[in-house]
Each structure stands twice: as structure tokens, then as C-alpha cells.
Amino acid sequence: MTAPQIATTLRADILAGRITPGEALQQEDLAARFGVSRIPVRDALQQLAAARLVEVVPGRGARVVRLTRDELAEVFELRRLLECNALRRATTRAKAADHEAVDHARQQSDLEAGRPGWQAGDWAFHAALYAAANHPRQIAMIAELRDTCQMHIAAYDRLSDDTPRWLADHQAISAAFCAGDADAAASRLAKHIMAARDRLLTLLAD
Amino acid sequence: MTAPQIATTLRADILAGRITPGEALQQEDLAARFGVSRIPVRDALQQLAAARLVEVVPGRGARVVRLTRDELAEVFELRRLLECNALRRATTRAKAADHEAVDHARQQSDLEAGRPGWQAGDWAFHAALYAAANHPRQIAMIAELRDTCQMHIAAYDRLSDDTPRWLADHQAISAAFCAGDADAAASRLAKHIMAARDRLLTLLAD
DNA sequence: TTTCGTATACATGTATACATAAATCAGGAC
DNA sequence: GTCCTGATTTATGTATACATGTATACGAAA
Missing domain, CATH: 1.10.10.10 (Winged helix-like DNA-binding domain superfamily/Winged helix DNA-binding domain)
Structure with a gap:
């Protein structure tokens, strides 16, 4: 080793x-x-x-690392800021190949949904969304923030199962992205992230 | 050691x-x-x-670390995103004590302007601006991005002296901040950061 | 001349052993 | 019973020595 x-x-x-x-x-x-x-x-x-x-x-x-509620709230705020910005940028720059890649990643993540290790597929979908932004450092920062969240989710939220809602969100984001509608995509993504935040923070209330 | x-x-x-x-x-x-x-x-x-x-x-x-032009451009883009967001948030939440702290930091940085080690005072001013946002992780990320920039500035741009313009920018940002005008403050800050970017990138053309 | 292979030198990676600082606990004073 | 003090234990920090891997230079073959 x-x-x-x-x-x-x-x-x-x-x-x-x-x-x-x-x-x-x-x-x-x-x-x-x-x-x-x-x-x-x-x-x-x-x-x-x-x-x-x-x-x-x-x-x-x-x-x-163990974050407090306030610190986790800040992390989700930063995710919204960075991810929505990356998505806007990517949406306006995306070519047909990017649309295909996103759609493929979304279908793949659909298959893995609910199964153990589904997080990898979820991240692959989001990474595909942000790829066209051509901002590798921003994506690295986003990945770091996501890891911080997942660490706490895995610890406190083993049993959550909002997969239906997640899949619908992904569908909507993907559609807006492929349609080139940056505002709609960013708006959907923001709701998606805020929903994840609320779920974790309410579970942390215990 | x-x-x-x-x-x-x-x-x-x-x-x-x-x-x-x-x-x-x-x-x-x-x-x-x-x-x-x-x-x-x-x-x-x-x-x-x-x-x-x-x-x-x-x-x-x-x-x-040695960044390419594109990578440096991305870093400045991220700084604009994170710093303007922090400033907006801080401006809307600032109390009188925060206004005083910013004004004090600005005067202090004025004294150090042009002298060796002026960067510390410059950062102290910006840190004072963002302090009221109450987002320590965001400030840490900003500091990291600024360090990356300063590293390259120190290497390639030893002789730059835009101090008059910098001081005017600081003055305007500070005034908008103390007036509670988040839009104006963020707008001024964005110009401030983009000016720093242009200066470094043009010097890097050699 | 170019390219590949090999040998040498050199820098990094790791194991062992020792030094140092922090945490723990026992004992005693208040 | 609580708090402070000091010794013990434990874990981390560092030095030395060795192993491993990489870069460079040289030479041979295409």
C-alpha cells in the first residue's frame, strides 16, 4: 500500500x-x-x-472534518453560486456533442439510481453539465464542496430516498440545458441544490 | 525550524x-x-x-504552481464571482461597526500603498469588506485565489504602479458599502478585479 | 541522423529508531 | 468534593538509513 x-x-x-x-x-x-x-x-x-x-x-x-449546521449551510450556498454559474456558462457554450454527453450521463445515472454507489453516476451527470463551461478549477472547487456534503449525508442520512424527485430534477435541468435556456437550467439547479440542503439540515436537527 | x-x-x-x-x-x-x-x-x-x-x-x-493565461483568466473569473457575491451579502448585513472597520482598513491600506508589503494592507481592506458576510469558508476560498494571483503578479509584474487608480477604486467601493448600496459596491468591485486581470494578462503576453 | 536500449546518477518513497509534546491519571491541598 | 500539580502514558514530530523509482547520458542499431 x-x-x-x-x-x-x-x-x-x-x-x-x-x-x-x-x-x-x-x-x-x-x-x-x-x-x-x-x-x-x-x-x-x-x-x-x-x-x-x-x-x-x-x-x-x-x-x-465535521461541519456545524451553519458551516454546511454556507457550503450549500457556495455550491449554488458556483454550480449555477458553471451551468449558465456551460449552457451558453454547449455544442451538440455536449448535449449528447449530458443526456447519456443522465440516462446512465437513472439506471444507477437507488443502487449503492449511485453518487458516482449523479456526479458524472453534474460534471457533464459543467464540462462545457471549460473551467476546470471551478469544477474542482465544486467537487470539493460536494464531497464535503456527501461526507455528512453518508453519515447522517443513510436512508434517504428522494430518488423520484431527483430524477425529475435531472430531467428538467437536462432539458433546459439542451434547449440552451440558461436561466431555466440555473433556476432548476438552484432548487435542486436547495432541496438537498433542506433535507440534510432537517435531518441534522436531531 | x-x-x-x-x-x-x-x-x-x-x-x-x-x-x-x-x-x-x-x-x-x-x-x-x-x-x-x-x-x-x-x-x-x-x-x-x-x-x-x-x-x-x-x-x-x-x-x-505555474498557471497558463487561460487558467489565470479562470481564477480572476472565480474571484469576481466569489468576491462580488461576498460583498453583496456583506453590504446588506453590515452594521455601523462594520462600516467603521472597513473605513479604518481603507485608511490603513492608503498609508501602506506603494510601500513594500502593501499587499497585506490591501487584503486587510478586502477582508474587512467581506467580513460581514459571515462566510468564513468563502473568504478562505477567496484568499486562496488571491494568493494564486499574487504569486504570478509578484513574478511577472514587479514594477506595476497603478496605486492611484487602486486607491480611487477602494474609495468608491468603501463608500458604496457604507451607504448600503450592494449593487454599486459589487459593480465597482467587479471593475476593480477585471482591471487587475487585464494588467496581469497583458504583462503575461511577453 | 535518429531512435531505442541500457547503465549510471540522483531524487523521492519508506522503514526503523529516537525525541518531543500532548493527554491521562494519580495524588494531595484546599 | 473540587481543583491543582506532577508523573506516566501515549501519540505525534523528526533524524537517519535504506529501497525504489525516475531522469539523464551514453552507446548501439536501424
Whole structure:
């Protein structure tokens, strides 16, 4: 097990909720788990810190990031800002090939909906939506924010099943995108994101 | 010299242009410079990678990030999006104390204008503008984008001196902010950022 | 001349061992 | 019973040494 592999594995564990927000990540434990020394573990933890999935306090070790309600609300606000902007930009620039790619990704995500690992298909659809914006750094920032959300969703919201509504949202966004209607697409997407926010925040009330 | 101190020192070197974009950062050289082993140097480099100031390629070492024109244009676009949004939000929420803080920061940055280290005062002014938005993560993202820009400005644009125009911009933004006019403030700020973009991109044409 | 393969040098990646700082807990004073 | 103090335990931080991988230079073949 090399450092990047360890980072990838831990990242998957965090996003799937197998390691929950707030949990301490001790170097020796992880070293024993992966059968390596602490050095590559330290590297992996730093890489995860770069992705804002864990926070390392010098001298006090690493913990999985755990956001408060306010912080999560801010993250969703930023997602709305960045994702709607990316979608507007992409919609006005999209060619026929982009429309096809989006439609294909949407159908693919439909098939995976509800099944374990559906998040990958969901992200593939959104990534296809934003691809035509040609703003790779913006997409990377969006992905980071989404990961932060999914981490908490996986921890607190294992049983949610709004898939019908999600599919309808995707349908509407996709249609507006292919029609070149940036305003409609952005408006639908904003509602989509705000719905996700409300679902998580109400569940967090417990 | 401890790892965080090394990271801080290198960060300052990069932002000041003493280490330029594209430059390779070899672990042994840095270890010798700071009188430590390579381990804390590795840590420091990973921390800088988290701040997007350097990029580490596994097996091939670390380099200072060097953005293309297109990538820099995207960064300025993102700054406009995030900074204008933060300013709008802050303007509508600001209390008298926030107005005072902004005005104080502006006067302070006026004094430092043109002198070495003026960037700190400039950022203090902008940070004061966005503080009332109460969105710490958004401010952190903005700071990261600004650092990316400053890194390149310091490398290619040592001699620029638009201070009169900058001061006028700050004056106008500050006035709109204190008047509670979010539209005017955001509009002025957008021009301010786009001017910075144009200056850097034209200089990069060489 | 160009291109591929190989050998050498060099930088990075990791393991082990030690140093240091933080957290924990026992003991005692108030 | 509570709080402070100090020793013990534990985990993190760093140095050294070795292993692994990559880049470069040289030479041979097409």
C-alpha cells in the first residue's frame, strides 16, 4: 500500500460514511491497518487535508472534518453560486456533442439510481453539465464542496430516498440545458441544490 | 525550524516572488537550507500543496504552481464571482461597526500603498469588506485565489504602479458599502478585479 | 541522423529508531 | 468534593538509513 492508495482508500471510506465526521484518525492504527509505517500514512492524511476531508492539528493528530449546521449551510450556498454559474456558462457554450454527453450521463445515472454507489453516476451527470463551461478549477472547487456534503449525508442520512424527485430534477435541468435556456437550467439547479440542503439540515436537527 | 514554520517561510517566498512559478522545489536543498531532515520539508510541501501554491507529482517532486493565461483568466473569473457575491451579502448585513472597520482598513491600506508589503494592507481592506458576510469558508476560498494571483503578479509584474487608480477604486467601493448600496459596491468591485486581470494578462503576453 | 536500449546518477518513497509534546491519571491541598 | 500539580502514558514530530523509482547520458542499431 502506497501513500496515494491509502489516501484513496480513506477518501472512499469517508465519503461512504464508514469513517464518520469527527472521528480521530490515529497514525499508528492506520499504519497497522494498511501494513505500512506511519510515514506514508502521514502523507495520505496531508493529501486528505488538501481535499478538506480531514483537518490536521499540529501535535494533536488528524480528525475527519465535521461541519456545524451553519458551516454546511454556507457550503450549500457556495455550491449554488458556483454550480449555477458553471451551468449558465456551460449552457451558453454547449455544442451538440455536449448535449449528447449530458443526456447519456443522465440516462446512465437513472439506471444507477437507488443502487449503492449511485453518487458516482449523479456526479458524472453534474460534471457533464459543467464540462462545457471549460473551467476546470471551478469544477474542482465544486467537487470539493460536494464531497464535503456527501461526507455528512453518508453519515447522517443513510436512508434517504428522494430518488423520484431527483430524477425529475435531472430531467428538467437536462432539458433546459439542451434547449440552451440558461436561466431555466440555473433556476432548476438552484432548487435542486436547495432541496438537498433542506433535507440534510432537517435531518441534522436531531 | 518546524514543518509549519518552513511552510510559512516558503509561502512568503512564493508570494513575494523570491521563488517563481514553475520552479522545482527539491527536498534535499530545502532540508539543507532550513537545517532539518527531509521529513518536515515533505510535510511543509504537502501543506503548500493544500493551499494550491505548489503541486507535488508522486515520484517527481514538487514545483511551484505555474498557471497558463487561460487558467489565470479562470481564477480572476472565480474571484469576481466569489468576491462580488461576498460583498453583496456583506453590504446588506453590515452594521455601523462594520462600516467603521472597513473605513479604518481603507485608511490603513492608503498609508501602506506603494510601500513594500502593501499587499497585506490591501487584503486587510478586502477582508474587512467581506467580513460581514459571515462566510468564513468563502473568504478562505477567496484568499486562496488571491494568493494564486499574487504569486504570478509578484513574478511577472514587479514594477506595476497603478496605486492611484487602486486607491480611487477602494474609495468608491468603501463608500458604496457604507451607504448600503450592494449593487454599486459589487459593480465597482467587479471593475476593480477585471482591471487587475487585464494588467496581469497583458504583462503575461511577453 | 535518429531512435531505442541500457547503465549510471540522483531524487523521492519508506522503514526503523529516537525525541518531543500532548493527554491521562494519580495524588494531595484546599 | 473540587481543583491543582506532577508523573506516566501515549501519540505525534523528526533524524537517519535504506529501497525504489525516475531522469539523464551514453552507446548501439536501424
